Amino acid sequence: xxxxxxxxxxxxxxxxxxxxxxxxxxxxxxxxxxxxxxxxxxxxxxxxxxxxxxxxxxxxxxxxxxxxxxxxxxxxxxxxxxxxxxxxxxxxxxxxxxxxxxxxxxxxxxxxxxxxxxxxxxxxxxxxxxxxxxxxxxxxxxxxxxxxxxxxxxxxxxxxxxxxxxxxxxxxxxxxxxxxxxxxxxxxxxxxxxxxxxxxxxxxxxxxxxxxxxxxxxxxxxxxxxxxxxxxxxxxxxxxxxxxxxxxxxxxxxxxxxxxxxxxxxxxxxxxxxxxxxxxxxxxxxxxxxxxxxxxxxxxxxxxxxxxxxxxxxxxxxxxxxxxxxxxxxxxxxxxxxxxxxxx
Amino acid sequence: xxxxxxxxxxxxxxxxxxxxxxxxxxxxxxxxxxxxxxxxxxxxxxxxxxxxxxxxxxxxxxxxxxxxxxxxxxxxxxxxxxxxxxxxxxxxxxxxxxxxxxxxxxxxxxxxxxxxxxxxxxxxxxxxxxxxxxxxxxxxxxxxxxxxxxxxxxxxxxxxxxxxxxxxxxxxxxxxxxxxxxxxxxxxxxxxxxxxxxxxxxxxxxxxxxxxxxxxxxxxxxxxxxxxxxxxxxxxxxxxxxxxxxxxxxxxxxxxxxxxxxxxxxxxxxxxxxxxxxxxxxxxxxxxxxxxxxxxxxxxxxxxxxxxxxxxxxxxxxxxxxxxxxxxxxxxxxxxxxxxxxxx
DNA sequence: TTGTATGCGTTATCAT
DNA sequence: ATGATAACGCATACAA
Numbered sequence: 001x002x003x004x005x006x007x008x009x010x011x012x013x014x015x016x017x018x019x020x021x022x023x024x025x026x027x028x029x030x031x032x033x034x035x036x037x038x039x040x041x042x043x044x045x046x047x048x049x050x051x052x053x054x055x056x057x058x059x060x061x062x063x064x065x066x067x068x069x070x071x072x073x074x075x076x077x078x079x080x081x082x083x084x085x086x087x088x089x090x091x092x093x094x095x096x097x098x099x100x101x102x103x104x105x106x107x108x109x110x111x112x113x114x115x116x117x118x119x120x121x122x123x124x125x126x127x128x129x130x131x132x133x134x135x136x137x138x139x140x141x142x143x144x145x146x147x148x149x150x151x152x153x154x155x156x157x158x159x160x161x162x163x164x165x166x167x168x169x170x171x172x173x174x175x176x177x178x179x180x181x182x183x184x185x186x187x188x189x190x191x192x193x194x195x196x197x198x199x200x201x202x203x204x205x206x207x208x209x210x211x212x213x214x215x216x217x218x219x220x221x222x223x224x225x226x227x228x229x230x231x232x233x234x235x236x237x238x239x240x241x242x243x244x245x246x247x248x249x250x251x252x253x254x255x256x257x258x259x260x261x262x263x264x265x266x267x268x269x270x271x272x273x274x275x276x277x278x279x280x281x282x283x284x285x286x287x288x289x290x291x292x293x294x295x296x297x298x299x300x301x302x303x304x305x306x307x308x309x310x311x312x313x314x315x316x317x318x319x320x321x322x323x324x325x326x327x328x329x330x331x332x333x334x335x336x337x338x339x340x341x342x343x344x
Numbered sequence: 345x346x347x348x349x350x351x352x353x354x355x356x357x358x359x360x361x362x363x364x365x366x367x368x369x370x371x372x373x374x375x376x377x378x379x380x381x382x383x384x385x386x387x388x389x390x391x392x393x394x395x396x397x398x399x400x401x402x403x404x405x406x407x408x409x410x411x412x413x414x415x416x417x418x419x420x421x422x423x424x425x426x427x428x429x430x431x432x433x434x435x436x437x438x439x440x441x442x443x444x445x446x447x448x449x450x451x452x453x454x455x456x457x458x459x460x461x462x463x464x465x466x467x468x469x470x471x472x473x474x475x476x477x478x479x480x481x482x483x484x485x486x487x488x489x490x491x492x493x494x495x496x497x498x499x500x501x502x503x504x505x506x507x508x509x510x511x512x513x514x515x516x517x518x519x520x521x522x523x524x525x526x527x528x529x530x531x532x533x534x535x536x537x538x539x540x541x542x543x544x545x546x547x548x549x550x551x552x553x554x555x556x557x558x559x560x561x562x563x564x565x566x567x568x569x570x571x572x573x574x575x576x577x578x579x580x581x582x583x584x585x586x587x588x589x590x591x592x593x594x595x596x597x598x599x600x601x602x603x604x605x606x607x608x609x610x611x612x613x614x615x616x617x618x619x620x621x622x623x624x625x626x627x628x629x630x631x632x633x634x635x636x637x638x639x640x641x642x643x644x645x646x647x648x649x650x651x652x653x654x655x656x657x658x659x660x661x662x663x664x665x666x667x668x669x670x671x672x673x674x675x676x677x678x679x680x681x682x683x684x685x686x687x688x
Numbered sequence: 689t690t691g692t693a694t695g696c697g698t699t700a701t702c703a704t
Numbered sequence: 705a706t707g708a709t710a711a712c713g714c715a716t717a718c719a720a
Contacts, residue, residue, distance in 0.1 A: 010697055021707045026699060034705055053464040058697035061405040062712055068444070075430060077647070082426035086419060089447050100412070100444045103433055120397045231634055260634050287631045290575055290604050303421070354713055365691045370715060378689055402713035406696060 009052045018046055029054055069099045070123035072114055074106045074131050079285055080302050087306025095314050106131035115139040125149040125313045130157055149316035151309045156198035164329045165309040169199045172298045172334035173206030176280045177252050179336055181214045183343035185250030185278050189222035191237045191258045193229045203254045229254055234261025242269045249277050256281035260291045278342035293340035305332045353396045362390055373398055413443045414467035416458055418450045418475050423629055424646050431650025439658050450475035459483040469493040469657045474501055493660035497653045500542035508673045509653040513543045516642045516678035517550025520624045521596050525558045527687035529594030529622055533566035535581045535602045537573045547598045573598055578605025586613045593621050600625035604635045622686040637684035649676045
């Protein structure tokens with residue numbers, strides 16, 4: 001059961017129909033300047049008439065160039081990553097590129113495997129958020145050697161000199177903490193994430209620095225580190241904080257899940273929010289508008305981060321070779337969102 | 345500034361190094377049966393030694409087959425879609441396929457554009473969730489003509505005979521409603537989604553049918569249709585329901601956002617949940633565990649849905665041609681998750 | 689079991 | 705401004 005008409009229309013067919021050479025048709029299709037307006041129109045019309053479209057595989061094969069961007073992230077179904085990828089895709093699509101997505105599951109071995117595959121062919125460039133287990137970057141350095149543009153997003157990669165797009169976590173956390181201080185909080189706790197991860201370390205530092213610059217003491221017992229910043233861990237940490245001798249009147253959380261948990265706990269302890277305690281989250285997840293009171297938070301501009309990463313990568317793909325020797329580190333601005341869980 | 349060593353190792357290089365023909369090497373690489381164990385080992389060793397890897401573009405070009413699956417969804421950064429895609433990617437990766445993702449933004453024109461691109465080349469198959477504006481399916485029918493496997497997920501596509509993977513929305517909603525009835529609810533409302541969308545219609549029908557089968561009357565005024573099932577619309581609808589003369593004692597919501605809104609509203613009206621009113625959502629979003637009381641809901645198994653869609657598509661890609669003439673409709677089982685917002 | 693020969697559709701080089 | 709020709713790396717039909 002063959003399909004008899006599987007014959008694809010090719011450049012040659014167009015050429016034959018017009019009595020011109022295949023090269024001429026090819027030149028028209030790739031907007032070569034040395035083509036007269038008349039033949040250009042002739043060819044374009046015939047292309048439409050015959051419903052021709054170029055075979056991108058053949059084109060890539062011959063030119064050794066693709067329009068495909070590889071994206072590696074730990075998981076797609078994490079709110080943050082899905083937003084970043086959305087931004088990457090939007091920008092890429094509007095500039096004629098496609099994105100091929102892989103999930104490393106935070107598995108170093110798998111990440112290397114995917115990277116190696118992408119490097120040996122296929123990709124015009126790579127955008128990657130390295131996994132939590134990733135502390136060596138040889139698999140990424142290979143891209144530089146192979147002259148394939150590379151952009152890292154979100155996670156810092158110490159020792160790897162490459163393009164990076166990140167949130168300014170320090171500044172964002174500083175901003176959040178200062179917001180509490182300015183509204184009158186004197187004793188502010190922090191629920192932090194895994195301190196072996198750079199972005200969570202930066203958030204703790206931003207919190208600390210804001211206290212210091214405003215003449216407030218840093219009390220270790222008010223800083224609760226969690227492993228995954230989960231809602232459940234948030235409940236535990238908040239409970240501990242609610243049970244300290246001196247009451248706290250402010251709480252900076254490293255994400256919205258732990259902040260939502262803190263709201264629940266402090267309400268149970270009969271604190272009025274925000275009158276008696278201000279609570280602020282981080283990320284601006286959907287839940288932040290649904291908890292009661294609505295959660296003040298930091299918007300991480302994940303979508304925009306994706307757009308910027310995509311733009312940076314495509315610039316490098318399309319620039320001349322030697323430009324790639326340089327790299328940029330771009331910090332994405334975050335936004336303080338004030339709702340009802342903090343005093344104005 | 346050229347890279348001097350841009351010469352890629354090819355099959356010919358391997359062949360030359362071993363004094364065998366390129367076809368032999370090619371056969372080893374594609375696991376052709378008619379190859380002796382000895383040469384197979386010889387070639388494989390040399391391949392490793394020289395660090396050769398096949399050029400997938402050249403291979404695709406020659407064989408007219410790719411390992412690339414196109415995925416079109418309205419947006420990646422919607423919880424449901426990101427989970428489905430996660431499932432698609434996992435299964436595809438484990439079976440040697442890659443996924444290339446596009447966002448239609450629920451824009452019919454853009455959807456057609458992407459589909460047409462995918463159809464003229466590139467894709468071994470397509471997995472798509474058609475946009476809300478999509479009511480004609482010519483762009484998808486072309487895939488059948490071109491003999492490219494196609495799987496539709498989530499949204500029903502009346503009149504298009506193709507592979508579909510969907511939730512059994514009717515049954516899920518029926519199940520949710522019956523759960524309320526069995527726990528003693530007598531007067532149950534419904535907050536529904538856009539009734540021009542098949543899945544939301546099915547959820548309303550499941551609710552209605554459960555009432556009928558249990559001898560309860562259907563009261564139109566207890567059914568509130570929303571456009572987007574947003575939290576804000578949920579607040580409005582729940583307010584209206586709380587203000588009806590006779591109190592309701594159960595509420596089936598077509599998603600978790602409106603259910604979360606309903607919890608907030610009925611708490612404000614001093615209803616005890618679940619003693620005085622049982623509220624159940626749909627989708628098992630992260631918020632459902634965070635609202636107070638925790639929300640009973642329906643888990644839509646989005647990740648699993650993606651896996652099944654991926655599996656179905658890859659089966660069709662790899663099956664012989666004529667198998668493709670058939671199509672399947674697969675209903676994914678949903679799960680009733682009982683938490684604290686409904687009576688046991 | 690292995691080798692030889694050919695061509696996929698396009699683009700790049702060189703010539704005109 | 706256009707044409708002729710070769711070549712990209714691989715898979716496959718056919719021959720041996």
